[in-house]
Amino acid sequence: MEFxxxxxxxxxxxxxxxxxxxxREGLKYEVHTVPAGDPGKPLQKRILVAEDNREKARDLLDQTGFLAVPHHSRTRRLKSKKLILIFLALLILVIVAIVITWFMNVE
Known part of the structure; x- marks a missing residue:
C-alpha cells in the first residue's frame, strides 16, 4: 500500500x-517526522494517508479548515514588512537629500 x-x-x-x-473516520494514515536543517528549529511532521483515502482526507482537511489557512503566511508577512521598511527608508533618504539640496541653494 502506497502512502x-x-x-x-x-x-x-x-x-x-x-x-x-x-x-474516527477509519482512514489509514502514518505520521513521519522530518528532521529540520537547523538543530534549533522544531521538527517538521507529515501526515501521510493511503492513496485510496486521499480524496476523503483532503475533504476532511478542507471541512475542518486546515487547508484554508496558509501556514507560511508569517514568513510572507515578514518579507512584506521588510520591503515596506526598505521603501520607507529610501523615501526618507530622498526627502533628506531634497531638503539638503534646497537649503544649499538658498542665497
Whole structure:
C-alpha cells in the first residue's frame, strides 16, 4: 500500500487533532517526522494517508479548515514588512537629500 503526504506542520497539536480525526473516520494514515536543517528549529511532521483515502482526507482537511489557512503566511508577512521598511527608508533618504539640496541653494 502506497502512502502520500497530505499535510505537514511543526505543531504537535495539529497532528494530534488530525490523527484523532483520521482515526474516527477509519482512514489509514502514518505520521513521519522530518528532521529540520537547523538543530534549533522544531521538527517538521507529515501526515501521510493511503492513496485510496486521499480524496476523503483532503475533504476532511478542507471541512475542518486546515487547508484554508496558509501556514507560511508569517514568513510572507515578514518579507512584506521588510520591503515596506526598505521603501520607507529610501523615501526618507530622498526627502533628506531634497531638503539638503534646497537649503544649499538658498542665497
Amino acid at each position: 502520500i503526504s497530505i499535510y505537514s506542520t511543526q505543531d504537535d497539536n495539529e497532528i494530534s487533532i488530525l490523527e484523532d480525526l483520521f482515526r
